Amino acid sequence: MQQFDLNEHPHRRYNPLTDTWVLVSPHRSKRPWQGQVEKPLSDHRLEHDPTCYLCPGNPRIGGEDNPDYKDTYVFTNDFSALLENVPQGRFSKGDIYKAESQQGICKVICFSPRHDLTIPEMETSAIRRVVDLWVNEYQALGSNEFINYVQIFENKGQIMGCSNPHPHGQIWSQSTVPQEPARKTDNQRAYYQKHGSSLLADYVQAELEDGIRIVCENEHFVALVPFWAVWPFETMMVSKRHVQNIVQLTDSEKDAFAEIYKRLTIKYDNVFEVSFPYSAGIHQSPTDGLPHEYWHLHMSFFPPLLRSATVKKFMVGYELLAEPQRDVTPEFSAQKLRALPDEHYKQKIMRALFE
Ligand code: H2U
Numbered sequence: 001m002q003q004f005d006l007n008e009h010p011h012r013r014y015n016p017l018t019d020t021w022v023l024v025s026p027h028r029s030k031r032p033w034q035g036q037v038e039k040p041l042s043d044h045r046l047e048h049d050p051t052c053y054l055c056p057g058n059p060r061i062g063g064e065d066n067p068d069y070k071d072t073y074v075f076t077n078d079f080s081a082l083l084e085n086v087p088q089g090r091f092s093k094g095d096i097y098k099a100e101s102q103q104g105i106c107k108v109i110c111f112s113p114r115h116d117l118t119i120p121e122m123e124t125s126a127i128r129r130v131v132d133l134w135v136n137e138y139q140a141l142g143s144n145e146f147i148n149y150v151q152i153f154e155n156k157g158q159i160m161g162c163s164n165p166h167p168h169g170q171i172w173s174q175s176t177v178p179q180e181p182a183r184k185t186d187n188q189r190a191y192y193q194k195h196g197s198s199l200l201a202d203y204v205q206a207e208l209e210d211g212i213r214i215v216c217e218n219e220h221f222v223a224l225v226p227f228w229a230v231w232p233f234e235t236m237m238v239s240k241r242h243v244q245n246i247v248q249l250t251d252s253e254k255d256a257f258a259e260i261y262k263r264l265t266i267k268y269d270n271v272f273e274v275s276f277p278y279s280a281g282i283h284q285s286p287t288d289g290l291p292h293e294y295w296h297l298h299m300s301f302f303p304p305l306l307r308s309a310t311v312k313k314f315m316v317g318y319e320l321l322a323e324p325q326r327d328v329t330p331e332f333s334a335q336k337l338r339a340l341p342d343e344h345y346k347q348k349i350m351r352a353l354f355e
Contacts, residue, residue, distance in 0.1 A: 006024075006026070006329070006331075007026055007329060007331070008026060008027060009026070009027065010023070010024065010025045010026070010027060011023075011024055012024070012323075013227060013228045013330075014228060015226070015228035016187060016191065016199060016203075016228075017183070017184050017187055017188070017199065017200075017228075018180070018183045018184060018187065019183060019186075019187050020183075020228075020323070020324075021228075021323055022228055022229070022230050022323065022324045022325065022326060023318075023322075023323055023324065023325040023326075024325075024326055024327075024329060024330075025325060025326070025327050026327070026328075026329045026332075028327040029327040029328045029329075029332070043165075043274070043275055044116075045115055045116040045165060046115055046116060047114050047115060047116050048113075048114075048115055049115045049166070052115055052164060052166050053066075053164065054066070054108070054110050054115075054164055054166035054168055055113070055115050055166060056068045056069050056070075056073070056113045060075075060078055061078055061079075062078030062079075064078075066110075069110065069113055070113060071112070071113070071126060071129045072109060072110060072111060072112070072129050072130055072132075072133045073109070073110040073113075074107050074108070074109045074110070074133060074137060074171075075107065075108055076105065076106070076107055076108075077106040077107060077108050077170070080104075080105070080106035081104075081106055081172060082102060082103065082104025082105065082106055082172060082173075082174050083103070083104065084103060084104070084105055084146075085103075086101055086102070086103055087101060088101050088103070089101050100176075102174055102175060102176060103146045103174065103175045104147070104172060104173055104174035104175065105141055105144070105147065105173050105174075106170065106171065106172045106173070107137060107141075107170065107171040107173075108168060108169075108170055109130070109133055109134075109137070109168060109169045109170065109171065110166065110167070110168050111126075111127075111130050111167040111168055111169065112126060112167050114167070115165070115166050117167055118156070118165075118167050118265070118269075118275055119154075119156075119167060119261060119262060119265045120262055120265035120266040120268070120269050120344055121344060121346070122167070122262070124255070124258050124259050124262050125258075127258035127259075127261055127262055128254060128255055128258040130169075130258070131246070131249075131254045131257050131258050131261075132254065134152050134171075134246055134282065135246050135247055135249070135254070137150070137152070137171055138150045138152065138245065138246055138247060138284070138287070139247055141171065141173040141287070142173070142287025143287075144173075146175050147173045147174065147175065147287055148174070148175055148176065148177055148286050148287055148288040149173065149174055149176070149177040149178060149181060149286045149287060149288075150171060150173040150284075150287055151171065151172045151173065151174075151178065151181070151281060151282075152169065152170075152171050152281060152282045153169060153170055153171075153172075153279065153280065153281030153282070154168075154169035154170070154278075154279070154280045154281070155169075155170070155279050156275070156276075156277050156278050156279075156280070157275065157276070157277025157278070158277070159277045159304060159305075159312060160277045160278065160279050160304065162277075173287075177286045177288070180283075181283055181286065184283055184295075185286065185292070185295065187199070188200070188294040188295055188296065189294045191294070192293065192294030193294075197242075198242040198294060198296045199294075199296065200238050200242075200296035200298060201242045201296060203238075204222050204224075204238050204240065207222070207224050207227075208222065212331050212334060212335070213225045213226070213227060213330055213331060213334040214334065214338065215235055215264060215267065215334055215337045215338050216260065216263050216264065216267070216338065216342075217240075217260070218256045218259055218260050218263075219240075219252070219256055220239060220240050220241065220252065220253045220256035220257070221237055221238065221239055221240060221253075221256050221257055221259075221260040222237070222238050222240060222260075223235055223236070223237045223260055223263070223264045224236060224238070224334065225330040225331075225333050225334040225337070226330065227330060228330075229326070229330040229333070230302075230324040230326060231302045231303055231304065231313060231326075232303070232304075232305065232306045232313050232326065232328055232333060233268065233271065233276075233301075233303045233305065233333050233336075233337065234300070234301060234302055234303070234330075234333075235264060235300070235301045235337070236298050236299070236300050236301070237257075237260055237261065237264060237298060237299045237301075238296065238297075238298045239253065239257075239296070239297050239298070241253070242296055243296070243297050244284060244285040244291075244292050244293065244295040244296070244297065245284040245285045245295070245297055246282065246284060246297060248297075249297075261299075263342055264301070266341075266342060266343070266344045267337050267340045267341075267342070268301075268303060268337075269344055269345060269346075270340040270341060270344065270345050271305070271336070271337070271340065272305065272308060272309040273309075273345045274309040276303055276305065277303060277304060277305065278301050278302060278303035278304075279301075279302045279303075280299060280300065280301040280302070281299065281300060282297070282298075282299045283297075283298055283299070283300065284297045284298075285297075313326075
């Protein structure tokens with residue numbers, strides 16, 4: 001009998017942040033790399049689209065007009081999933097029926113006044129202003145007595161259910177810590193109590209020593225494909241210093257956050273030479289006033305594309321009924337992403353035209 005090999009044999013990998021497992025089937029992807037580069041789908045967009053409800057000066061569906069903003073712009077979601085003024089209460093019946101009211105505030109953030117840009121095409125200095133906005137919103141929303149968790153996220157691409165290509169993200173903040181960050185709270189706390197150190201600081205150090213799952217890094221951040229990644233090109237950006245949340249980042253760490261966000265998303269766009277869809281979001285300490293010294297700031301990216309700009313990974317069948325599964329190994333994906341250029345493919349085309 002051969003020896004167990006992570007690159008050859010079906011196995012399950014453990015995610016210590018969420019206490020969950022993923023089934024990895026490397027033998028199914030023994031075939032050579034099939035990530036064909038497709039002709040870029042036409043994504044030509046106007047710099048200002050008069051029909052876009054996020055462009056400066058345009059009316060929103062809620063009736064308000066956007067101001068003539070010049071860099072970032074944030075507003076309360078006109079169709080907020082959570083509301084500030086709701087009657088408080090609980091409902092229960094035996095051990096089966098349980099419900100609780102939920103208070104919250106939802107915001108929409110426009111990353112840029114330019115309708116035709118995306119994060120990888122924006123200047124690093126402009127992305128830095130997005131980071132600053134995240135910091136301000138996390139602080140302002142979190143300072144509300146009834147807000148105990150602030151979820152910052154970005155849905156990019158129609159395939160992810162994003163309703164508008166204008167570069168934007170969202171923030172949902174609420175009274176309860178939702179289950180994904182709650183799991184991460186419990187598991188980071190347990191690790192910290194056992195080892196006296198941050199789970200992610202120890203993990204990043206081990207990954208940097210090993211190198212096989214690293215995508216790119218700068219002075220203050222590392223982007224890697226987690227050992228336990230579920231999505232084909234799932235990645236995580238982690239701060240090298242153990243900080244609990246974005247408010248604690250220094251100015252040069254915020255610059256580094258913006259720089260690695262751009263670099264990683266350029267690599268993503270370069271995979272299939274199309275605007276790479278994903279859901280991404282920041283996980284950080286709850287805003288319930290407790291110290292949460294074990295929390296370690298990170299941003300996760302969950303892109304659905306698998307083998308081409310149109311073939312995506314579906315979380316169906318076994319995944320819905322049993323547990324998540326992947327074919328290509330995280331090491332394979334990391335190596336692919338690492339090898340891709342830091343120059344955006346559109347930039348390269350433009351450069352070639354003018355050379
Ligand atoms: P997506 O990131 O999923 O495309 O969502 C955009 C958000 O913008 C969505 O939550 C909000 C929607 O409720 N929105 C407004 O707040 N005002 C509008 O005029 C249109 C869309």
